[in-house]
Amino acid sequence: MKLIYKPMKRVFLIVMLSISFFTVQAQDRKSYEDKMNKLEKEYNSLVELYKTIAEKNPNSLTEADKEQMLEITVKADSLDSVQTVLTMEIVRKFKDSKFPAKYVEAAMYSLEYDELKEAVDSNSGYYNEPQMERPKKLLASFELRHPGMMFKDFEMLDLNGKMVKLSQWAGKGKYVFVDFWASWCGPCLREMPNVVEAYKRFHDKGLEIVGVSFDKDKKNWAAAVERFGMTWPQMSDLKYWESAAVSLYGIRGIPANVLLDPDGKIIALDLQGDNLQKKLEEIYK
Known part of the structure; x- marks a missing residue:
């Protein structure tokens, strides 16, 4: 070890820390991907179940059918809320990477104005990803009617x-x-x-x-x-x-x-x- 001079030690340490950082980041990304995939699977199952019931003749829907449809809606809203929270966690945790882009696009209609504005950050590492085109356009539309503005008459x-x-x-x-x-x-x-x-x-x-x-x-x-x-x-x-x-x-x-x-x-x-x-x-x- 004595043969390794101090500048080399610093370079070696920086490289090791970088490897460690990206390994942790990769593990975190995998954890979030697994959570999001699970949510999407559960949500899609609810959508299919709802469609099966909704495709019946409206006159043949029983009270039990209507109650089940309401339960499905409540569960879907709950999953949507979890997805929104996780999306904002991803945005904040991986701001300098390309990772958040697909999740911002998927959740954009569920985000509040302030959340969407934070997610569509021009200084982020994912801002220029193709998946960000739709969120950018949505934010531009929100800018015409966001909280704090006066109404426009017509x-x-x-x-x-x-x-x-x-x-x-x-x-x-x-x-x-x-x-x-x-x-x-x-x-x-x-x-x-x-x-x-x-x-x-x-x-x-x-x-x-x-x-x-x-x-x-x-x-x-x-x-x-x-x-x-x-x-x-x-x-x-x-x-x-x-x-x-x-x-x-x-x-x-x-x-x-x-x-x-x-x-x-x-x-x-x-x-x-x-x-x-x-x-x-x-x-x-």
Whole structure:
């Protein structure tokens, strides 16, 4: 050992520490990959089970079927929450590597605005990976309607053919839930009973809802409103994805929404399921 001069010792030590670091990193990556793969497998199993039940004739669904579908939804939401937590752990732990990219892409629609902004970090080692293109575009859309921004006004026709403005409700002293949807959108229709429930629970306490439809056929729009009992104001320019709301609010997919405070400031976006109910419970407790 005496023949190895001090600079060589330092080089040797650095190399050994680097090998140790990357070995630990590799072990950590494998651990996270195993966890994520397990979650994905469980989630896909739930999706298949849900589809099997949902493909039955709606009139033949039993109470047990409906209860099982609700249980599946709750379990799926729980798995989604775990995936989100693990994704942010990966983002923070492996920020300087390419490893997080695929997980950011997979979880992007489940991330809150602040989480997505942290995950789409231009200084990260994975920012320029191909899997980051979609998260980048999603963040760009969120930047047009993120919490803290004031609402952007627009004018469209209501179901009676009258021109109405969002500002007739927004910024008038009440919380306003602006719901972007369409009668042709399956996920929108699946979420609509939850929006109806929110309106029933909180309208008398001051909540307003304004529906903004991306329909292009007025009859289909009106039929869906009647079918689901949407008794709140509706508006549309019947321009499908050319709707003025798309560019104003950076809408890349529906259902989408913004929750406005009494002054018209955005305080939350894309609230669905239990998240919508919980947020409104916090406001109207």
